Amino acid sequence: MQGIRAAIVDLDGTMVDTLGDFDAALNAMLKDLGRPTVSRADIEHMVGKGSAHLIRSALLHGGLSSDGAAALQPEAWTRYQAHYLAINGQHSAVYPGVVEGLSALRARGLPLACLTNKPLSFARPLLQAKGLDGFFAHVFGGDSFERTKPDPLPLLKTCDALGTAPAQTLMVGDSQNDGLAARAAGCPVVLVTYGYNHGDPIAEAPHDRLIGSLSELA
CATH class of the missing domain: 3.40.50.1000 (HAD superfamily/HAD-like)
Known part of the structure; x- marks a missing residue:
């Protein structure tokens, strides 16, 4: 020092x-979009590079193509933001x-x-x-x-x-x-x-x- x-x-x-917050908000978003959920272990590897990267990683993990993930990103961000703000800090x-x-x-x-x-x-x-x-x-x-x-x-x-x-x-x-x-x-x-x-x-x-x-x- x-x-x-x-x-x-x-x-x-x-x-x-904050892994519990990410888990709750991200999987709520994926459920809204009809996409497969992701495990906490997977989320732990995805976090740290910002929300856009996290959302894209979750969409790709669910089997979407790069183009498909990009097309869904704006709606995914809107839904993720709403879910995260609703539970921020609770988990x-x-x-x-x-x-x-x-x-x-x-x-x-x-x-x-x-x-x-x-x-x-x-x-x-x-x-x-x-x-x-x-x-x-x-x-x-x-x-x-x-x-x-x-x-x-x-x-x-x-x-x-x-x-x-x-x-x-x-x-x-x-x-x-x-x-x-x-x-x-x-x-x-x-x-x-x-x-x-x-x-x-x-x-x-x-x-x-x-x-x-x-x-x-x-």
């Missing part, structure tokens, strides 16, 4: 286990150690930002529902910037908002998207060993440190 002046924290799989839980870790970062005087590939209209209510919104000076979603993680742009823009140089801004996440974005942006990065990493070993993702709980940042 030496030299760190601010921190950027991912949401899904890092602070909140999710804050991971152990998150409040302690965020409190420790704040106690160091570090300004915090939440940066997620989740749409901002989903992210803000979830943080509020879980009592985490008060920790963050800024919240940015997958639709806040022109590109999403693993592109470095969202991290660079978030550093600008925090007023800190990338080299002084810690990225805390759970996936290769976070690691790759941090490396490209020039941010040090800590990854948690739980969460969602598309089924790949988290140790293979770019990182400076692996932790089992955000409380280890204290």
